[in-house]
Amino acid sequence: MTINPATNPSASEYPQTAQTTARRHRERISYDAGKVHALLDELYYCHAVIAHAQPGPMAMPLFHARVGETLYMHGSTGAGSFLNARDGKVAMSVTATSIDGLVYSRSWFHHSANYRSVIIFGQAQLVSDPEEKWDSFVALVDRLGPGRSGDSRSPSKKELAQTSVLKLSMDAVSYKERNAGVGEDPDDLDLPHWAGVVPLRLQAGEPSPAPGVTTEAPAYVKELHTV
């Protein structure tokens, strides 16, 4: 029996569904809620796909924040107006990916990449409840640094009205990862070619204050650079 973290927060695995069953590289897939949460909380954006979008489905990059088993996305894109027009829920999938390394093999065939990726299928809708909208806005701003929402001016009524937030219930979720060295055909091990892995990582540079800013950068900004 599988218990879904989306409906039971003490569960640690998402149920395997038809949507989240891997067709290839089954050894790379996982339904572990901890891994899913960690990746979503590390990445700053995801790609959202609305199934019935016109003129055709496309992946939209959106800033996101996870709260429990709900993914909130800054929805002031075509997605917002689309959902408004539908006035309800719509099927959506979200993919969030990190490329973690380039894998150089002695053969073309085994060149690869290390990566982590989450795919979520669920129902999306615009957040309409005022309290939930406020809380989701806090969560989105705090993705730029814990407590950032307390370090900046909260929105006016007009700004709130101009902001649309999408929420996606994380109904069917899977996690895929390649985190390994070089795969190699045993016959190739004596070939003279260099083989190995080059790790990749999204890194923050030096913070650049806006004109007129005299206060010191907060710790959550400085720490990004040293990570």
Place this chain on the structure above:
Amino acid sequence: MTINPATNPSASEYPQTAQTTARRHRERISYDAGKVHALLDELYYCHAVIAHAQPGPMAMPLFHARVGETLYMHGSTGAGSFLNARDGKVAMSVTATSIDGLVYSRSWFHHSANYRSVIIFGQAQLVSDPEEKWDSFVALVDRLGPGRSGDSRSPSKKELAQTSVLKLSMDAVSYKERNAGVGEDPDDLDLPHWAGVVPLRLQAGEPSPAPGVTTEAPAYVKELHTV
């Protein structure tokens, strides 16, 4: 009159179509082929969406290589078997995104991100012509370093048969970018909060040779780390 680089290589702009007309932030959109090419050639992967996929459209992370106005993708995922089953062309969109910075404003409302993103709409199919398949494989391997295909063993007949490559014609293409400082409401400029931009960049770490490799890493591998 617009001339499409996909049909006329001397053209420098993609035509604006219904699919690639921005609904918001029109000032951020461009159809410049040079910008599109540069971003696709910098990024190691994209997210591909097959319109009519079952159980529903989702964004698949795929390694890609651009050759002229064709995007080749390593297709040994569900996409390959799906296209095989269809035995022909299928509508596909591809999004490739780079997050370039976090933008901290004095107000919640103006927090933002710097980014570059390309969206492509076109027809996808599996590469079946043996010569084109070979050339696309070269292009994909060379994305890990110019000349890498000459520095590793080319595929056997069996390996070639096991590899599927997707090709997408870049029919309708747009580019979006935010590359700016902090947007601010003039009334907020005297607030005491820190505001500024933290640049983000995908960076390579130290190459890690596979066990038994004694040759020096090639220049294209070493240079990744110093970039």
